[in-house]
Amino acid sequence: MPDKETLHRQRMARKKAVVDAAIARATDKRGIVVIHTGNGKGKSTAAFGTLARTLGYGLQAAVVQFVKSRRDTGEEAFFARQTGVQWEVVGSGFTWETQNREADTATARHAWTVAQGFLRDPSLHLVVLDELTYLLKDGYLDEQQVCADLLARPPMQHVIITGRAAPQCLIDLADTVSEIRDVKHAFRAGVAAQAGIDL
Ligand code: ATP
Numbered sequence: 709m710p711d712k713e714t715l716h717r718q719r720m721a722r723k724k725a726v727v728d729a730a731i732a733r734a735t736d737k738r739g740i741v742v743i744h745t746g747n748g749k750g751k752s753t754a755a756f757g758t759l760a761r762t763l764g765y766g767l768q769a770a771v772v773q774f775v776k777s778r779r780d781t782g783e784e785a786f787f788a789r790q791t792g793v794q795w796e797v798v799g800s801g802f803t804w805e806t807q808n809r810e811a812d813t814a815t816a817r818h819a820w821t822v823a824q825g826f827l828r829d830p831s832l833h834l835v836v837l838d839e840l841t842y843l844l845k846d847g848y849l850d851e852q853q854v855c856a857d858l859l860a861r862p863p864m865q866h867v868i869i870t871g872r873a874a875p876q877c878l879i880d881l882a883d884t885v886s887e888i889r890d891v892k893h894a895f896r897a898g899v900a901a902q903a904g905i906d907l
Pocket residue numbers: 747748749750751752753754839870890893895896901905906907
C-alpha cells in the first residue's frame with residue numbers, strides 16, 4: 709500500500725493530465741458572447757471588471773446602458789478617465805418610471821441603433837450591453853433583430869450582456885452564460901443603494 713504522500717502525488721498527476729489535455733484542446737480564438745443573468749447582485753459589476761481587463765491591454769471598448777438614465781455613477785466617472793472606452797446611457801427608466809409604452813418603444817429603438825453602431829465596428833474589442841435583457845423581456849426590442857445583429861458582428865469582437873431573465877434565444881446564441889443567484893441582499897434589510905457599492 710503506497711503512503712499518503714505517494715497517493716496524493718499520483719492523484720495530482722492524473723488531474724494534471726486531464727486539465728492539460730483540456731487546455732490543449734481549447735485552441736480557438738474568436739469573439740464570444742457572455743451573459744450575466746440571474747437575480748443576484750454582481751451582473752453589471754462583473755461586466756465592468758471585464759471592461760477594466762480589456763482597457764488594461766490598451767484595447768478599445770464600448771458600453772451601452774439600456775435602463776439606467778443617471779450619468780453620475782461611479783463606473784461612468786471612473787471609465788471616463790480612461791482612454792479607449794465609449795460610454796452611452798440610452799435608457800429612460802422605462803415603464804415603471806415613464807408609464808408610456810410608445811415613448812419607451814421609441815427610446816428602445818434608438819438605444820438599439822446606438823448598439824448596432826458598436827456591433828459593426830471592428831475596432832471595438834468588447835461591447836457591453838448593460839441591462840439589455842429587460843428590453844427584450846418586455847417586448848421593446850425584437851429578439852430576432854437583436855440576435856441577427858449579434859451574430860453579424862466582427863468575428864473577434866466580444867459582447868457582454870447583463871440583466872435578469874435572459875431570454876432563451878440569447879442563451880442559445882451565447883458562448884458563456886453565468887447565472888448569479890441571490891442568496892442575500894442588504895436592500896431587504898433596509899440598506900439603501902450606496903455610492904461605490906451599488907452605483
Ligand atoms: P450591480 O450593478 O450591483 O452589479 P446587478 O447588475 O447584478 O447589480 P441590477 O438588477 O442591475 O443587478 O441591480 C441594480 C441595482 O439593484 C444595484 O444597486 C444592486 O445593488 C441592486 N440589486 C441587485 N440585485 C439585487 C437584489 N437581489 N435585491 C435587491 N437589490 C438588488
